[in-house]
Amino acid sequence: MSKGRALVTGGAGFIGSHTADELLRADYEVRVLDKLAPPVHRSANEWPDWLSKDVERIFGDVRNRDDWHKALQGVDVVFHLAAFQDLLPNFSQFFHVNSVGTALLYEVIVAEKLPVRKVVVASTQFVYGEGRYQCAKDGEVFPDGRDPQRLAKSLWEPVCPKCDGVIRPLPLLETHANPKNQYSIAKYSQELMAIALGRNYSIPSVALRYSIVQGPHQSFRNAYSGVLRIFTLQMMNGRAPSVFEDGKQLRDYVNVSDVARANLLALEHDEANYEVFNVGGGQGYTVLEFAQIVAEALNKEFNPSVAGEYRVGDTRHSVSDISKLQQLGWQPTKTPRDSVRDYTEWIRQQELDKDYAAEALATLRKTGALRKASGMEPESALDLSVVIPAYNEQERLRKHVSGIVAYLSGKDLRFEIVVVNDGSNDDTAGVTRELAKIYPMVRLVDLQPNRGKGGAVKAGMLDARGCYVLFTDADQSTPIGEVDKLLAKLEHDGYDMAIGSRSVPGAEVEEPQVWYRTLAGKLFGVGTRLLCVRGFHDTQCGFKAMKREVAQKVFPQVTSTTAIFDIEILVVAAREGYQVAEVPVKWVHDPDTRIPYNLRRALRIWGELFRIRRAHRVGWSLKVRK
Numbered sequence: 001m002s003k004g005r006a007l008v009t010g011g012a013g014f015i016g017s018h019t020a021d022e023l024l025r026a027d028y029e030v031r032v033l034d035k036l037a038p039p040v041h042r043s044a045n046e047w048p049d050w051l052s053k054d055v056e057r058i059f060g061d062v063r064n065r066d067d068w069h070k071a072l073q074g075v076d077v078v079f080h081l082a083a084f085q086d087l088l089p090n091f092s093q094f095f096h097v098n099s100v101g102t103a104l105l106y107e108v109i110v111a112e113k114l115p116v117r118k119v120v121v122a123s124t125q126f127v128y129g130e131g132r133y134q135c136a137k138d139g140e141v142f143p144d145g146r147d148p149q150r151l152a153k154s155l156w157e158p159v160c161p162k163c164d165g166v167i168r169p170l171p172l173l174e175t176h177a178n179p180k181n182q183y184s185i186a187k188y189s190q191e192l193m194a195i196a197l198g199r200n201y202s203i204p205s206v207a208l209r210y211s212i213v214q215g216p217h218q219s220f221r222n223a224y225s226g227v228l229r230i231f232t233l234q235m236m237n238g239r240a241p242s243v244f245e246d247g248k249q250l251r252d253y254v255n256v257s258d259v260a261r262a263n264l265l266a267l268e269h270d271e272a273n274y275e276v277f278n279v280g281g282g283q284g285y286t287v288l289e290f291a292q293i294v295a296e297a298l299n300k301e302f303n304p305s306v307a308g309e310y311r312v313g314d315t316r317h318s319v320s321d322i323s324k325l326q327q328l329g330w331q332p333t334k335t336p337r338d339s340v341r342d343y344t345e346w347i348r349q350q351e352l353d354k355d356y357a358a359e360a361l362a363t364l365r366k367t368g369a370l371r372k373a374s375g376m377e378p379e380s381a382l383d384l385s386v387v388i389p390a391y392n393e394q395e396r397l398r399k400h401v402s403g404i405v406a407y408l409s410g411k412d413l414r415f416e417i418v419v420v421n422d423g424s425n426d427d428t429a430g431v432t433r434e435l436a437k438i439y440p441m442v443r444l445v446d447l448q449p450n451r452g453k454g455g456a457v458k459a460g461m462l463d464a465r466g467c468y469v470l471f472t473d474a475d476q477s478t479p480i481g482e483v484d485k486l487l488a489k490l491e492h493d494g495y496d497m498a499i500g501s502r503s504v505p506g507a508e509v510e511e512p513q514v515w516y517r518t519l520a521g522k523l524f525g526v527g528t529r530l531l532c533v534r535g536f537h538d539t540q541c542g543f544k545a546m547k548r549e550v551a552q553k554v555f556p557q558v559t560s561t562t563a564i565f566d567i568e569i570l571v572v573a574a575r576e577g578y579q580v581a582e583v584p585v586k587w588v589h590d591p592d593t594r595i596p597y598n599l600r601r602a603l604r605i606w607g608e609l610f611r612i613r614r615a616h617r618v619g620w621s622l623k624v625r626k
Contacts, residue, residue, distance in 0.1 A: 004117070005029040006267075007075040009062055009101075010082030012036060012051050014217045015122065015210075015259055019079055020055050022260035031056040033071040034082065039221035050217055062101030068108045072116070077267055080105055080194075081122045083187070086222055089367055091182045098186035099193075106197040118273075119205040120266050121194040124187045125252075125280065127209060129178035130315050133167035135160040136406055141167060145180045151310050154373040155414075156245045157440060158316055166409035168438045169250060169284075171321035174209070174276045181313030195274055204273040206266040208259075211280035211320050214339035215256035216346035220356050227251075227287060228343055231294040233357035236347075240305040241295070242361060244370075247288035247306050248440035250317040252281040255334035255342070265330050272328065280320035281332050284437060290336060297340045308373040311364070384408065384415040384487070385464030385548075386472060386480070389456035391422040393474040394431040400476045405439045407480050417442045420460040423450030454565030458558050461551045470545040478543040482585040486545040489581040496550045496578035499570075500543030501536070506584030536582050539566050543585060550578060 006023050010016040011032025020030045032055055036044045047057060060067030062082045072078070084097035102121065109116050130143040143158040160167045179185040191207040198205030214228045231241040262279045266272045285293075288304060295302040322332070364370035386404060390397060401417065408415045419432040421444060429446050436442040445463055447456060457471050468490055470483055478500050486498035502509050544566070546554070550573075557572045558565055573580055 001027065003028050004076030005031060005074055006077045006079060007031050007033060007071055008079045008081060009033045009071075009105075011055065011079075012048055012057075013040060013081070014215075014219060015213060015256055015263075016079070016081045017048070017051050017217050018215070018256045018260040019081065019263050021052060022257075022264050023079075024052060024054055026264055028077075029056070030054070031058060031071065031075065033058045033060050033062070033067065035059070035061045040085075040219040042221070048217070062104065063096055065104055065108065068104050069112070072108055072112075072114055075114070076117050078105065078116055078119045079122075079263055079267075080119060080190075083122065085183060089182075089369065094182045094186040095189070098183075099189045102190040102193050106193060106201070106203065109203060110197075110201050116203060118267055119194060119198060119203055120263055121190050121205065121207045122187075123191045123207045123209045123276070124184060125172065125209050125211045125278070125318050125320055126181070126184035126315065127177045127179045127188040127191065128172045128315070128318065129180040129184070130158050131172050131178075131318060132170040132176060133158065133160070134170050135163065135165055135167045136402070137165055138162040140170070142176060142178060143167070144178065145313075146316060148312075152371070152373055154246075154308055156249070156310075156316060166405055166439070169317035169319065171319055172278065173321050174278055174324055180315070191276060195276070199274050204270070206272045206274070207276045208262060208266060209276060209278050209320065210259060211252045211254045211278070211318070213256050213259050214253050214336070215342050217256070218343060220347060220350070220352070222360070227290055228253075228294070228340065230357050230360065231291050232298070232340075232344055232347060233352070233355070235295060235298050235300045237355065237357070240303050241291045242309070242357075243287055243291060243304045243306045244314075245287075245308070245310050245316075245373075246440065247291070247304065248286050248436065249315075250284040250286055250319050250437055251290070252284050252319045253290070253336045253339060254279060254281040254332055255339045258330075258332045258334055262325060262330050265325075265328055269328050275324075277325040277328075278320035278322050279325060279330075280322050281336065282322050284317070284319035285336060286437060293336055294340050294344075297337070297344050309365075309370055310373060312369050312371060382416055382466040383413045383468065384483075385466030385469045386415065386417045386483075387457060387460035387464055387469065388417065388419050388472060388474050389422055389453050389460065390419050390424065390428050390432070390474050391450065391453070391456070392424045392426045392428060394424075394426045394428045396474040396476075397428065397431050397435065400474065401435050401439065401442060403476070404480045405441065408483075411484075415441060416465060418445055418460045418464055419443070420445045420447060420456040422447050422453070422456035452561030454558065454568075455561040457565060458555045461555045464548065464551065467548055468545055469548050469551045471542070473542040477589065478541065478585050478587050482543065483545065485583045485585065486543075486581075489583060490545060490547060493581065494579070495581040497544065497546040497573055497580040498583050499536070499539070499545075499566075499580060500541040500585035500587075501538040501582045502541055502585065502587045503537035504582055504584045508584075508586040510586070510588045536570065538582070539570060540564070541585065541587065542566075544569070554578075 006028045008016050008020050011020050012034040023030050058071050084093050130145050133141050135141050138160055141160055143161050146158050177188055179188045194205040194207050220229045234241050259279055291304050292302050421429040432444040445459055447459055461469055489495040489498040501507055554572045558568050560568045
């Protein structure tokens, strides 16, 4: 027995056709109203073959009152999905189609006293604008879009609107909206009309804010359809996927079949009346992570093109909180990998008569919707790289990385934090990936198997991109604020390298090590000065900075993988004639040290000193320029 007749506007399109199928399975009669407008559709004279034969078809335009009159006759419920979607600067069309079309829907229902039981209106996650963030100083904040001047300089991350500090993205809640481009403004107007006019005239209405919807039937012809279409077409043609910005922006993706189920749920639950719901995947992925998923599905080598282009009016991070809809019993059932697999299977069956991806990108560039930022060369773009060697450091990273980010962000520096996972047995790599989603300046170098601290630092220093490079321990025994002293030596005093010291006047040592470690350290210092390099009071403080070109010269010559690799750094610096400053720093002993101390280890350390001496053919102890 039929549950009634449902009208689906845009019913021949992507979400509309899947919604029509879901309604048919749920015993509704289905009518679709569609203009079959290019470029979404191939031709205005041809209904797509994926549209069920059980669907009644009306060719019409939601901007036309007569078409609404015809389509609404005998209808019990309406899914208003028809919309103009693109990124081109033809601003008026967004409002003619999306806003006026929605107003006409309610106008005809009211004027003709039609017995429509419910209206479900499609909205978008992009009505949030830049969305919801957390500032360590000011709490929850809502940035008013990103500054175009910052974007032009490749400064992708929004800043706190109150203090200009670092902020981290929070899940988007239905209680907020701040649309910032022509498409999202028009879609938000649809929401407002649906809820207000629906309530005023007793027409139960629901607005659904879709995240990035993916799956079969997604148009490959227009510029709007997004990363799945672009990445798939590019890789199928043997080209690298074009990743906008730096690829670290967060998005959540939802499968179209899950969206169709959400549409039906909103229809059949009275609790949804006059409410707005997020419909998303429930998990954020960086664009680079998503591109990797596409490459795996197509069995292609992952080699993305990250050229520093950005879309005007785009948001940095958008991940929706879906708990409100979950309370009605809905859950996403498919992952982005499912969506990519379904889409690639479908698109291989389509007639691709030209390079739609290249055409779409060319159109966006020509109209100014896609722009190129300056300063994307990594070697010149970053002021500082902070390298953190990490072996089983998941807890310390959780504890300290946010503080490092906060401090450096307040110094007007462009920086990165390179965490080198040294074959850890815990979840150091996973924690770093999660931190990178919160703080895009964090990135992971994943070493397998374990290479030792010297090997980890070497890998990070050679991978660093900043003009200056610092390595520091995960326990932050020397606080990150001490970097200012080292950078002053490099930037203003002309030194090539600056090393932190706990043993020169001005150093502050809190909670000293136990006596036997202190004594061993002094004896080791004597041995270092006699056998390898002299002129320093403390060679082992894990807080050293240098110019990038110095790191690129020194570290290829470093062979020690042990904790005394610092000695070899100074030996090489002496051989190369670099000027090194020893700088007093603050230091707090961490009792939970990862480095054990016993007689066997002591003998190995002394053996390593002699090996370094032989490897670099040190005659008498070398003197470093200071």
